[in-house]
Structure formats: C-alpha cells, structure tokens
Amino acid sequence: MKTVLLNSNHEMPVLGLGTWQGKADQVKTAILHAFAVGYRHIDCAYVYGNEDEIGEALQEALGPGKDLKREEIFVTSKLWNCKHHSEDVEGACRKSLAQLKLDYLDLYLIHWPYAFARGDVDFPKTETGEMHYDVVDYRETWRAMEKLVSAGLVRSIGLSNFNARQIDEIVASSTIKPAVLQVECHPYLPQTRLLAHCQEFHIVMTAYSPLGAPNRGWKMDNERVLLLEPKVVAIAQRHSRSVAQVLLRCLMQRDITAIPKSVTASRIEENAKIFDFELSKDEMAELKSLDCGCRYVEPLIEVDGKKVPRDAGHADYPFNEPY
Numbered sequence: 001m002k003t004v005l006l007n008s009n010h011e012m013p014v015l016g017l018g019t020w021q022g023k024a025d026q027v028k029t030a031i032l033h034a035f036a037v038g039y040r041h042i043d044c045a046y047v048y049g050n051e052d053e054i055g056e057a058l059q060e061a062l063g064p065g066k067d068l069k070r071e072e073i074f075v076t077s078k079l080w081n082c083k084h085h086s087e088d089v090e091g092a093c094r095k096s097l098a099q100l101k102l103d104y105l106d107l108y109l110i111h112w113p114y115a116f117a118r119g120d121v122d123f124p125k126t127e128t129g130e131m132h133y134d135v136v137d138y139r140e141t142w143r144a145m146e147k148l149v150s151a152g153l154v155r156s157i158g159l160s161n162f163n164a165r166q167i168d169e170i171v172a173s174s175t176i177k178p179a180v181l182q183v184e185c186h187p188y189l190p191q192t193r194l195l196a197h198c199q200e201f202h203i204v205m206t207a208y209s210p211l212g213a214p215n216r217g218w219k220m221d222n223e224r225v226l227l228l229e230p231k232v233v234a235i236a237q238r239h240s241r242s243v244a245q246v247l248l249r250c251l252m253q254r255d256i257t258a259i260p261k262s263v264t265a266s267r268i269e270e271n272a273k274i275f276d277f278e279l280s281k282d283e284m285a286e287l288k289s290l291d292c293g294c295r296y297v298e299p300l301i302e303v304d305g306k307k308v309p310r311d312a313g314h315a316d317y318p319f320n321e322p323y
C-alpha cells in the first residue's frame with residue numbers, strides 16, 4: 001500500500017478502512033478481509049462504539065505466528081467531545097488503546113473542535129433535552145495531546161473537523177504541529193482552500209465520507225446522492241470503473257488520503273483498486289466543477305419544522321466560517 005510521509009516523520013498508508021457505523025458483528029470480518037487484500041490503515045474512533053470488536057480483529061491479525069506485525073499497520077483513533085479537559089485526555093486515549101488491544105496508536109485526532117459536557121455520557125443532554133455543551137480551549141486539549149506523544153502512547157497527533165482559523169491557533173501555540181487534518185471531502189465539497197492551507201504547514205488531509213456517507217442517519221429529503229452523480233457515472237463508465245473508484249482516485253490525484261468505509265468484502269476490494277488507472281486533466285476539472293458546498297456530515301435537528309445543524313450555536317463550531 002502506497003504511503004505518505006507525515007510531518008511527524010512517520011509513514012501513513014494513503015488509503016484506509018473507515019469503521020463508523022460498522023456494526024459489532026460485521027466490523028471484525030471486514031478488517032480481517034481488508035488486511036488480507038492489502039489495507040494497512042484502519043480509521044477508528046471511541047465514539048463509534050466498536051473499538052472492542054476492532055481490537056479483536058487486530059489481536060487476531062497480529063497474534064503470535066501471524067504474518068502481520070504491529071509496525072506494518074496504521075491505526076487511528078479520536079478523542080471524543082466530552083474528554084476535551086486536559087486532565088481527561090490521557091485517560092480517554094488509554095481507554096481506546098485498551099479497547100483496541102494496542103500499546104500505541106499511530107494517530108490520535110481531536111474529533112471535533114467543540115466540547116460537550118465533561119463525563120462519560122457521549123451525547124449529554126440538559127434537563128430540557130438539548131445538547132449539553134462545554135467550552136474548553138482546544139489549545140489546552142492540544143497540549144495534553146502533545147504529552148501523549150512524549151509518553152509513547154501515540155506516534156502522531158492531528159485534528160478533525162477544524163477550520164483554517166482553528167488550525168492556525170493550534171499551530172501558533174503548539175510544540176508539535178498537527179500531522180493530519182481529517183475532514184469531509186469529495187467533489188461536492190472539495191475543500192480546495194482548506195487543502196492549500198494544510199499544505200502550507202505540511203499537514204496531510206484525509207478525506208472522510210469520500211463516497212458521500214450514503215449510510216448516515218440524518219439524510220435530507222431530495223439531497224444530492226454523490227454515488228449517483230451523472231458526471232461521475234460517465235467518467236466511471238469511460239474507465240470501466242465504479243463510481244466509488246473514480247471518487248477515491250480523484251482524491252489520490254489531489255494528494256488527499258482517504259478512508260472509505262465498507263463492511264462488504266467485494267466493496268472493500270473494489271475501493272482499494274484505484275492505483276492502476278489515471279483520471280485526465282479534463283476529468284479532474286469536471287469533477288472539480290461539481291463543487292456545491294454540499295456537506296453530508298453535519299448532524300441536524302428539527303427546529304420549527306426545519307432541519308438545522310445541531311451544534312452551529314457553539315462558539316467553536318467549525319463550519320460557520322467559509323473554510
């Protein structure tokens with residue numbers, strides 16, 4: 001598997017397997033199959049609720065007498081929103097490590113820039129049923145992330161869902177620069193300015209929901225479905241490839257790493273066969289022209305009969321700014 005060198009001096013495979021919404025009874029088989037067909041990078045998060053099962057797969061793949069060695073795979077996890085207080089960061093990391101049955105993570109990300117109320121309830125609510133937020137300076141959280149590196153618990157640290165201004169604030173106050181920014185990215189939301197911003201700091205961008213997250217729970221009526229986009233379908237037909245392969249190939253040609261999720265053996269294989277064809281300049285331009293700012297991963301709630309972003313009122317919400 002092709003890799004990219006991070007600013008932490010560690011290599012990261014450019015394609016990984018996503019695990020969000022990977023059900024407990026499916027995710028273990030999926031990971032073992034992914035390893036068998038060449039994946040070496042698994043994207044996890046505490047809040048996905050399946051790190052235990054992923055840990056079982058890792059234990060099985062890396063166990064005594066197996067071909068795969070720990071240093072040959074790259075495992076990411078993410079610090080959840082209710083663990084942003086600096087005193088909580090190491091405990092949260094150790095919890096993920098215990099579940100994953102690992103003694104270090106290759107990459108640990110702050111999952112979102114804004115905090116929920118401190119504690120062990122992943123989605124805490126107020127007495128009136130609204131989300132219970134907290135305000136924690138993410139630069140303090142970052143300082144605690146840096147300590148994980150010196151403690152040997154984590155090799156590289158990074159951010160997820162931070163905007164350019166928030167990245168600048170972290171960089172300005174950091175000893176260790178973020179190695180990776182993980183954000184939603186695909187032709188409807190190509191993140192062109194954010195990518196250029198990251199590249200100034202040698203921060204590698206990882207695209208989440210690269211296929212448009214068709215499986216998520218808060219779909220809008222009449223939303224555009226990326227996997228059915230006629231322009232991508234036409235390009236795929238021209239290359240005798242699938243739409244998913246074209247979407248992933250487009251990211252590779254933009255130097256963006258990607259973590260498509262699948263628990264289906266044939267799709268896991270299909271999504272990895274993207275290194276033996278090339279999209280032309282015209283095709284890349286055509287894909288670029290699909291930019292419509294469509295963001296799929298933005299939890300919505302209903303207010304007065306209208307669906308609105310749930311967390312947009314938080315001072316650290318990242319998507320109220322252009323990029």
Ligand SMILES: NC(=O)c1ccc[n+]([C@@H]2O[C@H](COP(=O)([O-])OP(=O)(O)OC[C@H]3O[C@@H](n4cnc5c(N)ncnc54)[C@H](OP(=O)(O)O)[C@@H]3O)[C@@H](O)[C@H]2O)c1
Nearest residue numbers: 018019020208209210211212213215244260261262263264
């Ligand atoms: N940092 C963050 O805040 C954040 C947010 C969202 C996601 N992520 C990470 O990014 C990963 C990927 O994003 P995602 O899960 O939102 O969405 P995605 O990868 O865009 O799409 C996954 C969905 O597409 C289906 N699929 C996979 N390959 C396919 C193919 N070749 N053809 C047709 N359908 C295909 C999967 O179905 P089956 O599984 O049934 O095959 C699944 O329903 C996540 O799993 C997670 O690890 C991170």
